[in-house]
Amino acid sequence: MLSGSTVWIIFLTYMAALLGLGFYANWKEKNRSAKDYFTAGGQINWFVLVMTYVAALMSTWVFFAGPGGYYRGGLTFFLSELSYIPLYPIIMYFVMNKVWLLNTQRGYTTPADLYDDRFRSPALRVILGLLFFFVSLPYVSSIFIACAKAAQVASGGAVSYNAVIIVVGIGTLIFVSVGGMKSVAWADTAQGWLFIIALWAIGISALSVGFGGSVTNLVSAVWQSTPSWFSYPGPNEWVPYAARLGYPLSCAIGWTIMLPHVFIRSGYSGENLKSQQRLQYLVPILQTVVWTGVMFIGLLAVGLVPGLSGSDTELIIPYLINTVVASQGAGFAQVLMTLFILGALAVGLSTANGFLLVSGSIISHDILGKTFKLQADPKKQMLISRIVIVVLGLACMWIAMDPPELIWTLIMFAIAMVMPIFPILICAIYWKRATAPAAVIASVAGIITVLLTYKLGFGGNWYGFFGMVVAAVLMFVVSLMTKPTDDKVLDEFYGSLKKAEKIHYVD
Numbered sequence: 001m002l003s004g005s006t007v008w009i010i011f012l013t014y015m016a017a018l019l020g021l022g023f024y025a026n027w028k029e030k031n032r033s034a035k036d037y038f039t040a041g042g043q044i045n046w047f048v049l050v051m052t053y054v055a056a057l058m059s060t061w062v063f064f065a066g067p068g069g070y071y072r073g074g075l076t077f078f079l080s081e082l083s084y085i086p087l088y089p090i091i092m093y094f095v096m097n098k099v100w101l102l103n104t105q106r107g108y109t110t111p112a113d114l115y116d117d118r119f120r121s122p123a124l125r126v127i128l129g130l131l132f133f134f135v136s137l138p139y140v141s142s143i144f145i146a147c148a149k150a151a152q153v154a155s156g157g158a159v160s161y162n163a164v165i166i167v168v169g170i171g172t173l174i175f176v177s178v179g180g181m182k183s184v185a186w187a188d189t190a191q192g193w194l195f196i197i198a199l200w201a202i203g204i205s206a207l208s209v210g211f212g213g214s215v216t217n218l219v220s221a222v223w224q225s226t227p228s229w230f231s232y233p234g235p236n237e238w239v240p241y242a243a244r245l246g247y248p249l250s251c252a253i254g255w256t257i258m259l260p261h262v263f264i265r266s267g268y269s270g271e272n273l274k275s276q277q278r279l280q281y282l283v284p285i286l287q288t289v290v291w292t293g294v295m296f297i298g299l300l301a302v303g304l305v306p307g308l309s310g311s312d313t314e315l316i317i318p319y320l321i322n323t324v325v326a327s328q329g330a331g332f333a334q335v336l337m338t339l340f341i342l343g344a345l346a347v348g349l350s351t352a353n354g355f356l357l358v359s360g361s362i363i364s365h366d367i368l369g370k371t372f373k374l375q376a377d378p379k380k381q382m383l384i385s386r387i388v389i390v391v392l393g394l395a396c397m398w399i400a401m402d403p404p405e406l407i408w409t410l411i412m413f414a415i416a417m418v419m420p421i422f423p424i425l426i427c428a429i430y431w432k433r434a435t436a437p438a439a440v441i442a443s444v445a446g447i448i449t450v451l452l453t454y455k456l457g458f459g460g461n462w463y464g465f466f467g468m469v470v471a472a473v474l475m476f477v478v479s480l481m482t483k484p485t486d487d488k489v490l491d492e493f494y495g496s497l498k499k500a501e502k503i504h505y506v507d
Helices: 004-028 034-042 044-059 065-073 073-084 087-106 110-119 122-155 161-179 181-211 213-226 241-258 259-265 273-304 308-321 331-372 378-400 405-417 421-430 436-456 467-479 485-505
Strands: none
Touching: 004 122, 004 161, 004 181, 004 331, 034 181, 034 331, 034 378, 044 122, 044 181, 044 259, 044 273, 044 331, 044 405, 065 073, 065 273, 065 308, 073 241, 073 273, 087 110, 087 213, 087 241, 087 259, 087 273, 087 421, 087 485, 110 122, 110 259, 110 331, 110 421, 110 436, 110 485, 122 161, 122 259, 122 308, 122 331, 122 378, 122 405, 122 436, 161 181, 161 331, 161 378, 181 213, 181 273, 181 308, 181 331, 213 273, 241 259, 241 405, 241 421, 259 331, 273 308, 308 331, 331 378, 331 436, 405 436, 421 436, 421 467, 436 467
16 A cells, blocks of 8 residues: 555654654753653643543554444444543542642642652552553553554554564653653644544545445445344443443543543643633543544454454554555555544654653652652652653563564553552542551452452453452441551541632632
């Protein structure tokens, strides 16, 4: 479709633009603090906050696993996914806005900071720090995999898979380590609009070529070829009762709240309460726009090329461009293939950037600084974090060079792993009787439960639900069995929350 040299020009131009933004941000903010580097110091306005959140959230799912997921899962899988969206404003209002209020008074840097501030447990900080760090590995790896696959498919195999991973990986590591949170947020804003436009342009073009622009004709074709696409549990029986509960909950909690890079954005980075409120209401709208576009392409693929299975469906967008759109003109197909590459880069790197940055802060701040008491000035702390970013990125590149069959597997496992931490967060904010031993036991037991459910073969339908339930029960029971938290600690924590509420919630 595209020549190898054309694909390399696209990739190198994109990475050069990204690096230029990173170096500009580094030059512009020479005297920034470590907190500014990691979280933008709570100075991101509502428009950039919304777009950096949405872009960081979407990952490679949009251009790879997403259309393939809707191809195999059917309409009910789409409805199951959308059902989590009404939960998002509720969780934001009752949980993450409270986190933001606390951050204005307490000045957190990593997700574990809030937990440690409430429970004062070094063990809990280490557990959470390591958890958040290791869930970054599958996510970032999946992004490098997707970028390399995009290049190979677009060029018909003329571009080396490993070479793309090396170029994109190294470029991403330099950008994140140099630029910091503000440059990542601004890059996410541009990348977010880019991948949304690319997604819908590809979908509308394929509809026009394949069905004359008629949605009615598309639906009729799918109804004739694959009627199970419209019914429970879907063509591949993806949506049993377990998935109808487990998947929406994993999306609403694990994916949109508890993954560390989105936790930072939704809890620490907004410049004021108005930014938080706009994030709360605008994100569900944009998510619906994106997921509808992804589902639409999956539906188009069922109508145009029924009968695909497995990893083939994760390459459904370039397949449609090569087999359907190209029949109407090579030039138009090449434009769409270029959009596919740009969209894959935009949606993937926006997530990778966020994960790598927060991972660097976790190791330098949580593990080395707080746990091992390695005292360092802001410049040294940022240097340590940059080294961590490079090491993590290299590990992700190594994983990506020998990837699992389905990108979906990497992403959903990472989401499930952070689910058990949510009940601990709720108790930290709303229940004074919650104790540190309970938080430690609940987190460990919840994580082990997630691993066991996957090992036993039924965790894939529940996506961390059992781990979250185990953590919630143990949090309650063990808290009642252990010594209450010191009143001084509680007064500091909840006093800060009340003070922030008085400042920001004006009658």
